[in-house]
Amino acid sequence: MKKGIAMKKGVSGLLAVLMVMSVFLAACGDKGAEDQSSQTYDPKSKLEFTWLNVLHTASPPTETIKSKIEEYTNSKITFNWVPDASKEERITTALASGELADMVTLTMMTNSSVRSSLKSGLFWDVGKYLDDYENLKKIPPEVREAASIEGVLYGVPFQKNLARAGLVIRQDWLDRLGLKVPTTLDELYEVARAFTEDDPDGNGKNDTTGFVDRSDLRYSSFKTLSSYFGTPNGWKVDESGKFTPEFDTPQYMETLKYSQKLYKNGYLSKDFAVTAKTDQQQQFAQGKAGIYTGMIDISNLRTLSQGLQKGLKLVPVNKISNGDGKYHVWSEGSGVGGLLAFPKSEVKTEAELKRLLQFVDDLIDKDVYMYMTGGIEGTHYKIEKDGAFKIIDTDLWQADVQPFSSSRPSEVTYNLKDANPEKELANELVRENNKFAVLDPTVPLDSVTANEQGTELEKIITDASFKFIMGELDEAGFKAAVENWKKSGGARITAEYEEAYKKSKK
Template identity: 70%
Template sequence: MKKRFVPVIASVLLASQFLLAACSNDKEKVDGEEKDKEKTAAYDPNSHLEVSWMAMLHTPTAPTDVVLDKIEEKTNATITFNWVPDASKEERVTSALASGELADIVSLTMLTNSSVRTSLKSGMFWEVGEYLDDYENLKLISEDVRTAASIEGKLYGVPYQKNLARSGLVIRQDWLDKLGLPVPETLDDLYEVARAFTEDDPDGNGKDDTVGFGDRSDLRYSSFKLLSSYFGAPNGWKVEDDGSFISEVETQEYKDAMDFSRDMYKNGYLAQDFAVTAKTDQQNQFAQGKTGIYTGIVDIKNLKDLAKGLQDDMDLVPVNKIKSPDGDYHVWSENSGVGGLLAFPKSEVKTEAELKRVLQFVNDLIDKEVYMLMTGGIEGVHYELEASGAIKILDTDTWKNDVQPFSSQRPSEVTHSLVDADPKKQLANEQISENSDFAVLDPTVPLDSATANERGTELQKILTDATIKYIMGDIDEKDFEAEVKKWREAGGDQMAKEYAEAYKKSQK
């Protein structure tokens, strides 16, 4: 019995295993078919969308719901914003990426941040390159922008389209007039303006209480990055004729810019507290009449608004062209016209159909009506159009509360051309467009480096700290070179090698 029982049991077991295997295969087949159906499922672009959005907040407070309600109406969506203050974005975003606590849409504005690049390459976010041409507005994104926003040829989100180079100076025109100085055209002119604004009592109050250059601790968006480009320094990295890469800090032009800033700091023409000053403090110092030169022509209108009631007679002039020692004009480009990515985590946007609906939402944000809501607000409430087509803000405080935070969330700043009713702001806009003619691009933007992905932020801090210390006179040239050597040995040389290899591949 036992001899016959064992084979029967074995047969039953074999049969069971066969049935289980068959069921398993059938289940896998069904699951696979379901996944295929999910992936290829048609989406309804007219369906109501509930979407969450982790967005960067560049204003002191989040916006009211006045304009948000209109945006939701036009896009057929209910939008839940998770606002991240710009000042703490690096900490908050990297923490969210590490924890996986994300929204349906994540604004990633720090594409050179090692944690961000690593997360994008990890497969955490949808690759969207193949979908853009299916949408009326997204298909207009140029190939150059798509390339610049990609990592190893893969596009992990919809690029924020920005002007190629938005940097420049805002200078107190009324102070220039009082001191009999022309608008600076060369670096020597600019130095003289900084000196005069510090030493020659430009506000006429008889006190030694003004400084030429206001500044802040963010080296990239402070005066130094702009000055280094005026001196002709490369933007981050330089590609040599043989295809090798060298860092900007290893060029004479970068060192000349450091010496220029060091001399201004030593003489008090550059704000002495710049290393611990935040952007909002820098803006307030300018608005209060404590400084006379501000870096960032995009802020010219905001600076004038901040000065109301404090410096009502303030007159400003935007300056985008300062001649370099080589006789030409140069200005650094912010990520080759890419302000970041609107990225879609697979953990939140789970199917292709959901992705397509969210992409439709982003596409709709670029429609002229929605763009105007995010730029000017509601016509008749926040702005009116003048006969010239210029936008005139009716009440600045109301616009700031209801509209301003949305302006930095626009997926594109280049799709629609608007005229500003403020002539100085309009001039600044025209100068920003003109910057494209002599913008200096960062050649590493579309390239990838494993070392940069893993430790780029940490390594950059070595160079940033060394540059600031040199400007402040805390270290000398020998000490600075020692820090550069430390950076090279810690991974700088490896980054240069990896960028060169990636560049070589991209040229094939």
């Protein structure tokens, strides 16, 4: 009996020792982690990392420019390219599974899965580090604020112009039909009619239409037309702080009716609801339509049209009023194109984070900016005597350089004069858009319900809008869809935005 008691005491003593040792080791481990996270880093050290990035071209880039970027930044990059057409599914799946890279390009800032992942603490808060870097410290406070969620910056903001929306119209078709560049929605409708019914290409066939479009309310003609009508960008907020979703306003309904009329008369491509962006561009390049939404794509449209359209002349258009002479254009993200974010699961220490931030800072240097914009001088581009930037070999540029252009952390740090007058005018109009850009008041705000259900609820409105445009839903049916949105969680989203807005004003 006494022996048993002794054994128990021995075991208890041993357990006590082990517990003390485990606590000691854990403390050492924590201290080691602290030491590791606060260790200094060498900004010039070799960096090997993975980058989950969005691909806006048909094929990934060759190694030519990648090797130049790696040489300049002393890095070895392994890209995981996600096609733009499938980015929503691929990125949300990666976030859910935790299968991420050291650096992740997040462009869908209104996506509920993305916002939920950011708020969950999955990514590093980089706000306190930016001022330690030569280029990153120049990111304006308003851009940092717009890119933050409840005051926390979960990645380096992609800096873009406030508003890039606008139209590209066939100037040669306007000239052939004796029409002027439209300045009002009524004039634009007449151009769409004429491009459909009056044989603008002169081939004697009924084979053209006005608007070529795609299955995306936000980046198709609809959002741009909506802003021309004076629709709020995402949400309207009045002086009392009351929020109203854009689709519950008279201007949104006016846009629906305008688009429905275009569609019914054949002035809007009949297959728009099932058309991808690349197909939309091809249809325009093949001369099947004369109005394209996306002013910044003007150079690409001309390139795609080479050998297909003789005498092609394009004109970018950014100022269309509803008849009152006032201009509005929606701003995508208030000058923020997304985030370069760093998952804590992959980037485990502060030293690693700082080295990656140095890499992003290096990308904004002019040398790397030119690699990602033009390529190698003398091979891909040249600078004309008047200082204009000109691509030498379009095919080579598309293969080596173009896929990198959308990955530049800043599109506003440098301005290049484009040798293509059409593109240069488009660039000027994008900058002019700053004067009448309409911002989304919810960009810096947060709603738990929107994070959890926003993308799902958005489909209710998207489906109803498409059906209305195609004549499958009347005004009462659309309003019923809005009420369904409210009952399904939209009312909570509205209330949460109102509460967040009030807090932000204190």
